[in-house]
Amino acid sequence: MVRQINEYHPVIGHRYIPGIQARIPHESGGYLVKTNSSGFRCQHEFVNEKPDKTFRVLLFGDSFTAGDGVSNKYRFGDLLEQRVGGLEVLNFGLSGTGTDQQYLAYEHYGSNLTFDLLLICPLVQNIKRVASRYETVITRDNGDVGFIAKPYFELQDDELILKNTPVAKGILDRQELDEGDNFLANQGVVERALRGVINRYLYPIKNLLQRTVAYDPVTEYSDANGREWKLMKKILKDWVKSVGDVPVVICPIPLYHHVEELSSPVNYQRRFAELSDEPNVQVFDPLYKFLEESRETRRQCRFEFDQHFTQLGHSIMADALIPVILNSMKVSEK
Amino acid sequence: MSQWVLGISCYYHNSAAAIVHGSDIVAAAEEERFTRKKHDPRFPSYAIDYCLETAGIEADDLDAVIFYDNPALTFDRVTKSLVQGVPFSKSQWVQAAPLWLGSKLRVEEAVFRKLQVKVPVLFAEHHFSHAASAFYPSPFEEAAVLTMDGVGEWATTTIGYGNGRDLQIFEEVLYPHSLGLLYSAFTYYCGFKVNSGEYKLMGLAAYGEPKYAEIIREKLIDVRPDGSYRLNSEYFGFIDSDIMTNDRFHELFGGDPRSPESRITKREMDIAASIQFVLEEAVLLLGKRAKELTQSSNLVLAGGVALNCVANGKLLRSGLFDSMWVQPAAGDSGASLGCALLAVHQHFGVDRVRNAERDSQKGSYLGPSFTNAEIKAFLEYNEYPYEEFSDEERAKTVAEAISQGKIVGYFVGRMEFGPRALGARSILGDARGTETQSIMNLKIKYRESFRPFAPSVLDTRLSDYFDIDHESPYMLLVAQVAKDKQYPVENSMDDDDMLPLINQVRSEIPAITHVDYSARIQSVGPHEKPDYYAVLKEFEALTGCGMIVNTSFNVRGEPIVCSPEDAYRCFMRTDMDMLVLENSILLKGAQPDFGEAEDWRDEYELD
Incomplete structure (x- = not known):
């Protein structure tokens, strides 16, 4: 038995079950998930007023931010708090979400809070989720792959139109997906199957293969006018606009392919750079910090089989962000 | 500062893990409850996760992990016994050798593989672990200690003495005498x-x-x-x-x-x-x-x-x-708790903090619990119809259902540690019903009809029903039904047919009265489990009867349910009428069809 940690949410699609403490079996030896009463893996309750003399950061992202694979206290958001005095990080990271759902989580839970900095950390792969209407899940009763609906945006006349809310309940199999939407379902199943085959039979030469074929895990960034990027960009721009003058840091989290130089980061870096023309936005790429480390160390930033950050990965991520946070705090003081 | 110690027992039968913080027993559970494999002997990986989860600590916060047995000594016994049995023991050796060489002698490696951090691994002796499980949680400052089981390393029975944090063994009987x-x-x-x-x-x-x-x-x-x-x-x-x-x-x-x-x-x-x-x-x-x-x-x-x-x-x-005082998890699973306490008191020298009024076992409610939020998430996720009740309403609703002859699956609070269900993962029925025993045996538990059921009885009403003046909170004592409650019956059997004997109404409370007028009693007071006490009080208010039938929430061959999923599955596979999941109540008639592709009876090996 592994404790159920997610629950249905009509706006975001899902969130963590509020107030749980669960240890999740994992190749790391297991990790502890604690959630607050709002259903997020955050050590703090989401109260409107921030504590005195505290610089409050709202942190958004997916499982890399929520910390799949590590206990709460080892995540980069928590490490930032531990390493920077006077900082409070409210972690809204939610596994299995795209930037669209993270934006909705902000609107639903974060927009009424007082804060000093909005830190958006989309895993670069989130672009695939933004373009999807369904998310793959492994069912609890028999371990089969199923699909759950998610909220999504469509771009019409340069406006975001929110679809599929309240989000439909229940688990569907592939045949039950709306006609025509099947191709929109996150291709996690195929990827997972392929990854399984490669990990099982070709693992020793997997990295070599990827480097040799110049594998790009996120081709969606190659075209500035591509449907997926236009949607992602619009979501981020609207989100930025919604916070007014509050500074925003957009920090795309690289995949291990980029960290370990198996794939080129240039495409995603170019796309995210397009967002830095907004006055209150800083696009910060933490990749450089990883690249300062040896190849061996970088490999240790993810688990053997799970590509999420290890404690070391989170630590480097936190170190990369410290100057950005300190700078924001300085600006804020002025 | 108190030490965190994780105790583990495994590789024979009923593996388990327990975690203590100084004298405080924080959590303990059998692995079978998580893996759903009865008497699972494997390394208790899930139970360890559960213990760390409840403690809210990381593996590297542990001061020690302790194994309940000395594998080298046990190996010595096994090899000597097998050598003695040559040539007849050859097949046993072929069976045993890979297990020993593969895992049983490599406990430290297994611990590291699980936790992924280096934690000191200590080893206790099997009967010391049992003795510690009996003495340290007991309410006594000093006590004679008696342990009896199949076999540990060499010992099979020991007599000892505990006083404060000291524990000694004076005499033992050695294998093969057991x-x-x-x-x-x-x-x-x-x-x-x-x-x-x-x-x-x-x-x-x-x-x-x-x-x-x-x-x-x-x-x-x-x-x-x-x-x-x-x-x-x-x-x-x-x-x-x-x-x-x-x-x-x-x-x-x-x-x-x-x-x-x-x-x-x-x-x-x-x-x-x-x-x-x-x-x-x-x-x-x-x-x-x-x-x-x-x-x-x-x-x-x-x-x-x-x-x-x-x-x-x-x-x-x-x-x-x-x-x-009897350790509720008296078998090998309880030795995981015993060895953890042994490490705390004997290895780390921590003084024993005794609960003289009752004991330190916390009612043996040491397993996982699920919040109402988790229950609702489960029910909503699966779209199962349910109704929510306050604690008071729940007690009334359950008592009323039982009084109407309904069978209720009751899943509230932390799961029990040990083989007995004590009102946290229980199936409840009316002890007064003449049909209750056969319905529960044949339509709910799918087990042999001769097996008796046990009563949960209000502690204040104990002597009204039974010839006993000693509390029995862990269902580990048997007493006779009070004479004035007994009905005289002819106990002879003409042939080998037990059924007429089984079906005789022997007392006012036939469902829990065994053929010899005995009953295995759980006395229930208001302290350890107020929700369950409230059900009994409500039942008493409704009927005047201060007891109900309490049997473990499972079917034959299945480990007792652990999670809401397990409970729902068992509820739907049997003729239970009502399921209580914390403050949510589900009625059988309102549930969607629970069609299963395969016969679930094939899932569990008969015990």
Whole structure:
């Protein structure tokens, strides 16, 4: 038995079950998930007023931010708090979400809070989720792959139109997906199957293969006018606009392919750079910090089989962000 | 600062993990509850996760991990025994060697593989672990300690003494002489599963007469006045084969062992009664010896034989000791808790903090619980219809349903540690109902009809119903139904058909009255489990009866349910009428079809 940690949410699609403490079996030896009463893996309750003399950061992202694979206290958001005095990080990271759902989580839970900095950390792969209407899940009763609906945006006349809310309940199999939407379902199943085959039979030469074929895990960034990027960009721009003058840091989290130089980061870096023309936005790429480390160390930033950050990965991520946070705090003081 | 110690027991049967913080027992659970494999002997990976989860700590916060047994000594016993049995033991050796060389001697590696951090790994001795599980959580400052089981490293029975944080063992009986193995041999011979069916043998004993007691004493076990005993190894197969008994044994009792699931005859009933009789004699002598050696007025018990609540009841009534406490997880799973406490008090030298009023076992509610938010998430995720109730409304609703003859699956609070369900993962029914026993046995539990059910009774009403003046919060004592509640019946059997006997209404509370008017009692007070107490109080208010039937929430061969998923599955597979999941109540008639592709009965190996 592994404790159920997610629950249905009509706006975001899902969130963590509020107030749980669960240890999740994992190749790391297991990790502890604690959630607050709002259903997020955050050590703090989401109260409107921030504590005195505290610089409050709202942190958004997916499982890399929520910390799949590590206990709460080892995540980069928590490490930032531990390493920077006077900082409070409210972690809204939610596994299995795209930037669209993270934006909705902000609107639903974060927009009424007082804060000093909005830190958006989309895993670069989130672009695939933004373009999807369904998310793959492994069912609890028999371990089969199923699909759950998610909220999504469509771009019409340069406006975001929110679809599929309240989000439909229940688990569907592939045949039950709306006609025509099947191709929109996150291709996690195929990827997972392929990854399984490669990990099982070709693992020793997997990295070599990827480097040799110049594998790009996120081709969606190659075209500035591509449907997926236009949607992602619009979501981020609207989100930025919604916070007014509050500074925003957009920090795309690289995949291990980029960290370990198996794939080129240039495409995603170019796309995210397009967002830095907004006055209150800083696009910060933490990749450089990883690249300062040896190849061996970088490999240790993810688990053997799970590509999420290890404690070391989170630590480097936190170190990369410290100057950005300190700078924001300085600006804020002025 | 108190130490965090994780205790583990595994590789034989019923693996488990327990975590303590100083004297405080934080969590403990059997692995089978998570893996859904009855008596799972594997490394208790899920139970460890659960312990760390409840403690809210990381693996590197642990000061030590302790294993309940000394594998090197056990290996020594196994190899010496097998060498002695050559050439007959060859197949046993072929079976045992890979397990020993593969995992049993590599506990540190297994711990590291699981936790992925280096934590000091300590080793206890098997019977010290049992002794610690009995003494440290008990309410006594000092007590005689008696442990009895199949076998540990070499010891099978020990007598010791605990005082404060000190624990000593004075005398021991060594393998192959073992009360546990003797009882298991008869369990096997009567067609039940070893390490699982001993409880059934005890239940069956009440139907028989101890006709074979003399043969057992004469040929199989020599019990001496000082409580020491020796088995006659000529009659047992477990020393040099996979089978508990041999042809000589079979000849003593008139033929081959009963085939599992075949009809139970008068012969098995009498054999069961006989071995039960001899066991009780031996346990009483051991109790006497413990008294002589320690002069204590308190006795604590552990080891699988201590689950024999009939023998426990007789020991208590013997008056040898003023008070007695039995570890609720008396089998090997409880040794995980014992060794953790042993490490804290003996290795780290932490003083024992005693709960003199009750005990430190916390009602044995040491397993996982689920919040209402988790329950709702589960129900909503699966779209199962339910209604929410306050605590008070829930107690009333449950009591009312039981009073109407409904069978209720009750899943509230932390799961029990140990084999008995104590109102956290229980199936409840009306003890007054004449049909309750057969409905629960045949339509809910799918188990043998002769097996009795146990009552949960308000502690204030205990002596109204039973001849007992001692609390029994862990369902480990048996007492007679009070004379004024009994109905006289003819107990003779004309042929081998038990059913007429089983179906006799023997008392005002027939569902829990065994054939010999005994009952295995759980007394319930307001402290450890107020929600369950409230159900009993409401039931009493409605009916005037201060007791209900309480049986474990599972079907035959299935581990007791652990999670809401397990509970729902069991609810839907049986004829239960109502399911209580914390503050949510589900009615059978309102649930969607629970069609399963395969027959779920194939899922569980019969015990």
